[in-house]
Amino acid sequence: MPISSPGHIDLLKAYWLWTVLIMSVLSVPLNRFDEVQSVLESPLPDGHRPASLPVRNPTKSFWIDTPGANPLAKEGSSGDLTSDADVCIIGSGITGVSAAYHLAKAANASDDNFDLKIVILEARDFCSGATGRRNGGHLTPAAFLDFTLAQAAHGTDETIRSLALERYTVSEIVKLLEEKDVAEAVDLVAGGHTTMLFTDAELEQAKRDFEAAKNAGVDLSSVEWISRQEMETRFGASFPGFHFPSYNLWPLKLVTQLYLKASKLTSLHLHTNTPVEKITSIPTNESRASRRWSLHTGRGKVACSYVIHATNAYASHLLPHMSGPGGIVPTRGQIVAIRADAPTSKLSKASWDGNEGFEYWFPRPVSTDETPLVILGGGREAGSKFEYYETDDSSVSEVVGQALRGFLPSVFPKLYTRGKDPEMEWTGIMGYTSMRDPFVGPVLRPSGDNDEFDGQYIAAGYTGHGMPRAFACAEAVSQMVMAKVMGNEWVRPTWLPERYLTWKRYITSK
Numbered sequence: 001m002p003i004s005s006p007g008h009i010d011l012l013k014a015y016w017l018w019t020v021l022i023m024s025v026l027s028v029p030l031n032r033f034d035e036v037q038s039v040l041e042s043p044l045p046d047g048h049r050p051a052s053l054p055v056r057n058p059t060k061s062f063w064i065d066t067p068g069a070n071p072l073a074k075e076g077s078s079g080d081l082t083s084d085a086d087v088c089i090i091g092s093g094i095t096g097v098s099a100a101y102h103l104a105k106a107a108n109a110s111d112d113n114f115d116l117k118i119v120i121l122e123a124r125d126f127c128s129g130a131t132g133r134r135n136g137g138h139l140t141p142a143a144f145l146d147f148t149l150a151q152a153a154h155g156t157d158e159t160i161r162s163l164a165l166e167r168y169t170v171s172e173i174v175k176l177l178e179e180k181d182v183a184e185a186v187d188l189v190a191g192g193h194t195t196m197l198f199t200d201a202e203l204e205q206a207k208r209d210f211e212a213a214k215n216a217g218v219d220l221s222s223v224e225w226i227s228r229q230e231m232e233t234r235f236g237a238s239f240p241g242f243h244f245p246s247y248n249l250w251p252l253k254l255v256t257q258l259y260l261k262a263s264k265l266t267s268l269h270l271h272t273n274t275p276v277e278k279i280t281s282i283p284t285n286e287s288r289a290s291r292r293w294s295l296h297t298g299r300g301k302v303a304c305s306y307v308i309h310a311t312n313a314y315a316s317h318l319l320p321h322m323s324g325p326g327g328i329v330p331t332r333g334q335i336v337a338i339r340a341d342a343p344t345s346k347l348s349k350a351s352w353d354g355n356e357g358f359e360y361w362f363p364r365p366v367s368t369d370e371t372p373l374v375i376l377g378g379g380r381e382a383g384s385k386f387e388y389y390e391t392d393d394s395s396v397s398e399v400v401g402q403a404l405r406g407f408l409p410s411v412f413p414k415l416y417t418r419g420k421d422p423e424m425e426w427t428g429i430m431g432y433t434s435m436r437d438p439f440v441g442p443v444l445r446p447s448g449d450n451d452e453f454d455g456q457y458i459a460a461g462y463t464g465h466g467m468p469r470a471f472a473c474a475e476a477v478s479q480m481v482m483a484k485v486m487g488n489e490w491v492r493p494t495w496l497p498e499r500y501l502t503w504k505r506y507i508t509s510k
């Protein structure tokens with residue numbers, strides 16, 4: 001149809017009218033993605049400061065503050081500090097603990113079967129960053145959305161690799177949990193994921209992405225499209241969408257299992273409530289066992305040969321050159337735990353997202369005759385600064401909270417009551433990058449002497465989508481460290497996108 005034909009104009013009018021109608025019903029604004037992304041990419045007028053350390057008194061979260069959920073919370077927080085290690089990992093979220101797991105496994109499997117000495121240093125309680133207090137445990141590999149965008153920016157092979165990394169991560173985690181018979185202990189649910197498309201423009205774009213991915217050879221046979229009528233019949237919501245295989249779990253419990261597994265394979269020490277304040281190099285003549293780096297904490301120093309920064313949103317605290325849109329931007333996410341008014345059988349066991357991915361929710365697994373607690377996150381697009389550059393997770397935003405409170409009743413009027421207060425509400429800090437992909441590899445500066453950080457590595461900046469990426473990115477940096485330890489050359493795994501690698505990126509702190 002020609003762009004200016006009367007038919008085309010009628011279609012545009014219909015799109016516009018539908019969008020206006022939906023916007024008047026929903027508690028969140030629509031079509032904000034481009035604006036939110038452009039703010040992320042813009043330097044702050046007054047320049048950038050490094051991120052703070054994690055604050056001491058974070059909001060209470062369902063995942064962490066449920067009694068018994070965090071047996072390692074205070075592990076190694078008192079007594080002697082381990083003063084020497086082969087590898088120091090900073091941060092005990094899914095990245096840091098996955099790195100310890102992969103290193104321990106590789107050292108154990110090597111011909112020499114040597115005892116690699118690993119220390120994890122954590123600023124607060126065990127796993128109390130984005131992973132531990134994060135949203136509903138969506139272990140959701142991207143299906144095909146944004147395929148055309150990524151293809152235009154990075155080419156087809158790279159776009160296929162992004163999907164491959166996420167499928168690899170999810171299948172490895174599920175395999176590991178099932179092999180160890182701990183799937184139940186971490187509440188693993190194979191309920192799949194449903195994406196809701198609120199506007200016709202979103203639906204059209206999703207269809208274009210689906211076709212492009214299919215034409216590129218991505219297997220999409222398990223994707224099920226759901227029409228507006230079917231969504232209405234099944235859930236009383238008047239939006240179309242699609243459903244695809246994925247999982248949900250309790251992230252803190254997954255990370256605890258990974259830690260316990262790693263600690264059986266090698267010498268692993270965890271020191272919680274021990275923030276790393278700075279890192280200095282050890283002059284060669286002072287070095288014991290040729291250790292290169294000294295990590296300074298309020299409890300003393302730890303000397304080590306290799307450092308893995310698994311600090312995500314807080315990376316620029318120790319690496320100030322990674323402040324600002326060229327590095328990692330701390331971004332606060334907010335969650336409410338709200339009781340549904342219908343049983344799980346009516347809500348489905350799937351995790352969900354909608355509104356360009358800004359909102360995401362998941363009913364906690366309970367028996368079908370109960371009304372479950374639903375963990376709902378999002379609402380950032382309702383605020384003026386989109387919660388960028390915010391590292392304070394001891395408070396919540398009122399504007400975001402209001403948007404979240406109204407969201408589910410406006411989408412599913414028959415399943416949720418308007419005006420009901422959440423049972424819990426909390427925030428957590430995510431690490432965003434302009435490219436929306438993480439940094440993986442040796443710590444580098446875009447200019448200057450890159451030997452400056454020799455032996456330091458990073459896997460961070462998942463842009464709110466770390467569950468299906470962090471385990472594999474941690475595997476990649478662990479392989480890099482092991483290659484150095486063993487004197488081998490590191491080979492990129494086929495599933496790792498090249499653009500994630502630090503030496504392929506331009507890092508700048510404008």
Ligand SMILES: Cc1cc2nc3c(=O)[nH]c(=O)nc-3n(C[C@H](O)[C@H](O)[C@H](O)COP(=O)(O)OP(=O)(O)OC[C@H]3O[C@@H](n4cnc5c(N)ncnc54)[C@H](O)[C@@H]3O)c2cc1C
Pocket residue numbers: 053054090091092093094095096121122123124126127128129130131132133134135136137138140274275276277310311312313314315317318332333334335360377427428429430459460461462463464465466467468470
């Ligand atoms: C509200 C919210 C909702 C989210 N929803 C989803 C979702 O639906 N799906 C999804 O895939 N992802 C989601 N994410 C993102 C996901 O949680 C993260 O991508 C992932 O958990 C990052 O893991 P990590 O281990 O790299 O970082 P973190 O879990 O943040 O771990 C970093 C750790 O480093 C510690 N640390 C920082 N600096 C120092 C220091 N100097 N010394 C010692 N320790 C330090 C911190 O205390 C923290 O424990 C969400 C995140 C939040 C906050």
